[in-house]
Amino acid sequence: MSDKKNVNEQSKDEQLEQYRSDDTGKQMTTNQGLKVSEDEFSLKAGDRGPTLMEDFQFREKMTHFDHERIPERIVHARGYAAHGEFEVYESMKEFTKAGFLQDPSKKTPVFVRFSTVAGSKGSAETVRDARGFATKFYTEEGNYDLVGNNIPVFFIQDAMKFPDLVHALKPEPHNEIPQAASAHDTFWDFVANNQESAHMVMWAMSDRAIPRSFRMMEGFGVHTFRFVNEQGKAHFVKFHWKPVLGTHSLVWDEAQKINGKDPDFHRRDLFDSIENGDYPEYELGVQLLSEEDEHKFDFDILDPTKVWPEEDIPVKIVGKMTLNRNVDNVFAETEQVAFHPGHVVPGIDFSNDPLLQGRLFSYTDTQLIRLGGPNFHELPINRPVCPFHNNQRDGYGRQTINKGPVSYHKNSIAQNTPAPVPEEQGGYVHYQEKVEGRKVRTRSESFKDHFSQARLFWNSMSKPEQEHIKEAFTFELGKVERKAIQEQVVQMFANVSMELAKEVADAIGATMPAGEDSKVTKSSPALSQENTAKKPATRKVGVIIADGFNGPEVKTVLEALKAEGIQPEAISDKLGKRKGTDGTEIEIDHTFLTADSVLFDALYAVGGEDLSKKFVKNTAYFINEAFTHFKPIGATHDGLKWLEVNGIQDSAGVVHSEDMSQFASEFVQAVAAHRHWEREIV
Numbered sequence: 001m002s003d004k005k006n007v008n009e010q011s012k013d014e015q016l017e018q019y020r021s022d023d024t025g026k027q028m029t030t031n032q033g034l035k036v037s038e039d040e041f042s043l044k045a046g047d048r049g050p051t052l053m054e055d056f057q058f059r060e061k062m063t064h065f066d067h068e069r070i071p072e073r074i075v076h077a078r079g080y081a082a083h084g085e086f087e088v089y090e091s092m093k094e095f096t097k098a099g100f101l102q103d104p105s106k107k108t109p110v111f112v113r114f115s116t117v118a119g120s121k122g123s124a125e126t127v128r129d130a131r132g133f134a135t136k137f138y139t140e141e142g143n144y145d146l147v148g149n150n151i152p153v154f155f156i157q158d159a160m161k162f163p164d165l166v167h168a169l170k171p172e173p174h175n176e177i178p179q180a181a182s183a184h185d186t187f188w189d190f191v192a193n194n195q196e197s198a199h200m201v202m203w204a205m206s207d208r209a210i211p212r213s214f215r216m217m218e219g220f221g222v223h224t225f226r227f228v229n230e231q232g233k234a235h236f237v238k239f240h241w242k243p244v245l246g247t248h249s250l251v252w253d254e255a256q257k258i259n260g261k262d263p264d265f266h267r268r269d270l271f272d273s274i275e276n277g278d279y280p281e282y283e284l285g286v287q288l289l290s291e292e293d294e295h296k297f298d299f300d301i302l303d304p305t306k307v308w309p310e311e312d313i314p315v316k317i318v319g320k321m322t323l324n325r326n327v328d329n330v331f332a333e334t335e336q337v338a339f340h341p342g343h344v345v346p347g348i349d350f351s352n353d354p355l356l357q358g359r360l361f362s363y364t365d366t367q368l369i370r371l372g373g374p375n376f377h378e379l380p381i382n383r384p385v386c387p388f389h390n391n392q393r394d395g396y397g398r399q400t401i402n403k404g405p406v407s408y409h410k411n412s413i414a415q416n417t418p419a420p421v422p423e424e425q426g427g428y429v430h431y432q433e434k435v436e437g438r439k440v441r442t443r444s445e446s447f448k449d450h451f452s453q454a455r456l457f458w459n460s461m462s463k464p465e466q467e468h469i470k471e472a473f474t475f476e477l478g479k480v481e482r483k484a485i486q487e488q489v490v491q492m493f494a495n496v497s498m499e500l501a502k503e504v505a506d507a508i509g510a511t512m513p514a515g516e517d518s519k520v521t522k523s524s525p526a527l528s529q530e531n532t533a534k535k536p537a538t539r540k541v542g543v544i545i546a547d548g549f550n551g552p553e554v555k556t557v558l559e560a561l562k563a564e565g566i567q568p569e570a571i572s573d574k575l576g577k578r579k580g581t582d583g584t585e586i587e588i589d590h591t592f593l594t595a596d597s598v599l600f601d602a603l604y605a606v607g608g609e610d611l612s613k614k615f616v617k618n619t620a621y622f623i624n625e626a627f628t629h630f631k632p633i634g635a636t637h638d639g640l641k642w643l644e645v646n647g648i649q650d651s652a653g654v655v656h657s658e659d660m661s662q663f664a665s666e667f668v669q670a671v672a673a674h675r676h677w678e679r680e681i682v
């Protein structure tokens with residue numbers, strides 16, 4: 001770190017470095033720097049006497065502790081983040097003048113926070129919910145925040161309704177139940193009475209709402225934004241993040257069990273991947289639309305409950321983000337980071353989407369209460385990497401020591417500086433869109449079709465995905481206590497699909513909906529996860545193994561798995577080392593107690609000699625559960641008997657062979673496929 005550089009002339013990492021503190025090996029002091037001689041006992045009048053008011057050391061320690069917590073985010077409280085970098089593949093000059101989108105040789109530091117929406121800060125992670133996907137780009141022109149979700153549409157069309165939506169979604173106020181779940185009366189009452197939610201509800205009931213990993217989900221800016229180029233020409237733009245590993249999900253029964261077995265499942269996965277050097281990667285995609293084409297669609301492009309079908313407006317892949325560094329301290333970075341859709345740079349502008357417009361107010365406002373005042377931009381994680389100067393002063397926790405007498409504009413004392421910057425030199429000028437109209441509180445007529453795209457989504461799903469949606473509705477409505485709400489919801493979704501509504505009605509004992517099925521036949525294959533990238537890398541395979549395993553065989557298979565980037569972890573009845581027939585030793589990572597099939601992508605049943613009854617029982621349970629969750633299962637020699645016990649040896653995604661290298665390559669393919677839905681259809 002150079003002593004000469006001012007803090008806001010440093011790279012993001014240099015900036016953070018001066019705030020990092022390693023206390024290892026250091027002497028203990030108070031916050032005032034006074035060396036502490038004793039840290040276990042308060043100051044008392046006599047061995048058994050009262051504590052003295054004079055004990056400033058005790059009071060400082062306790063006061064700091066008493067104030068350790070800040071309010072959690074009203075939504076997206078449960079989150080996890082990482083640092084990384086972004087690079088553009090080719091200059092986007094034609095469409096935007098944004099500096100970080102010009103030069104492929106430039107790396108822009110980023111900080112990304114993933115989150116669930118509904119749950120409190122300590123809630124479980126694999127709940128059914130949208131996921132936040134918020135990215136802060138520390139650009140040379142200021143911070144740019146792309147504050148998105150893993151679902152491309154939203155429940156409502158106007159920010160005015162956001163508090164109502166969130167009140168309905170959160171635990172019910174009279175008993176604070178249920179935590180981090182939409183399966184309750186007030187949420188579905190909101191849905192039934194706010195039918196613009198139909199499209200997003202379809203996504204929320206789909207596999208998208210139970211991602212396998214933050215590394216395997218898409219991100220979307222949701223709203224329509226604007227790109228503006230050097231010549232002042234604008235294009236409408238929608239932002240996409242496409243995970244290089246593809247978009248993959250859990251199954252609902254598995255997701256619920258993970259919440260008990262490992263409530264930190266998603267953060268652990270992200271943290272471990274980065275520590276292992278398996279850096280999560282996402283490509284940035286943009287859908288571009290010229291201003292002249294604004295009204296060419298059968299939906300309004302300002303409506304945040306609509307997607308732009310990728311088959312109509314292709315997603316142009318323009319760059320890549322790599323997450324390559326975990327935070328040093330979750331509170332200082334992940335908790336104190338403050339995102340805001342209004343943090344933009346020249347070349348990126350807004351549209352009149354009424355949901356976006358409201359967000360432009362809400363995010364700064366919420367930081368004022370959450371981070372305790374107007375100086376949150378000075379927190380290390382929030383500081384831009386470019387210089388920032390203005391006449392804002394003071395407030396709680398101010399860190400900058402502004403020199404000189406001037407804190408106003410215009411002035412003569414400082415030759416009228418800090419001075420506004422003309423557009424040609426990088427000053428931000430809002431896109432001069434022409435607007436006129438009457439002041440009204442209405443929903444535009446063009447926002448009133450709530451069902452066509454919900455149907456488009458339904459049509460785009462594979463059979464297994466449709467089955468999962470039916471089951472999700474049946475689960476959620478099954479938890480709703482008021483019959484009238486169940487009936488209303490079934491009736492509402494009859495507008496999307498009669499098949500869906502009827503099967504759900506049947507399953508929950510509601511009145512069969514009557515009427516015509518939707519006439520929308522269009523589908524968008526890009527929406528189905530069946531068409532996503534399928535790769536074996538970074539998948540976790542539980543290897544169930546006992547003493548006396550076939551050494552050469554296991555070695556061949558494990559090497560083949562590792563060569564594909566698959567991560568085998570050994571499970572046995574106890575920790576320590578297990579010995580193979582040829583003397584090979586394998587260190588056990590988990591016992592049947594600390595592991596569970598739901599924590600793995602696939603199982604490889606090896607077995608061994610002289611297995612205890614308990615071992616046999618546990619293995620059969622693991623295999624049966626993995627099979628129920630459509631997971632790949634591999635078995636060789638001794639392991640074959642479990643396939644037979646469970647009667648699954650001839651099923652899809654169950655791999656066994658006498659030839660080890662054939663077995664390994666078939667098993668790798670089965671793992672890459674993620675899940676084997678053929679089992680469901682049979």
Ligand code: HDE
Pocket residue numbers: 073074075076079113114115131132133134147148149154158159160162220221222223337338339355356358359362363364366367
């Ligand atoms: Fe947010 N949202 N939101 N939101 N949102 C917040 O800001 C809000 C919406 C999103 O990891 C809050 O700092 C309103 C859509 C993410 O720190 C708050 C409306 C999308 C995060 C807020 C929306 C999002 C937030 C709470 C409707 C996807 C977490 C804490 C007009 C495009 C960011 C905070 C992080 C957080 C308001 C709707 C994404 C209260 C008023 C649509 C990823 O300001």
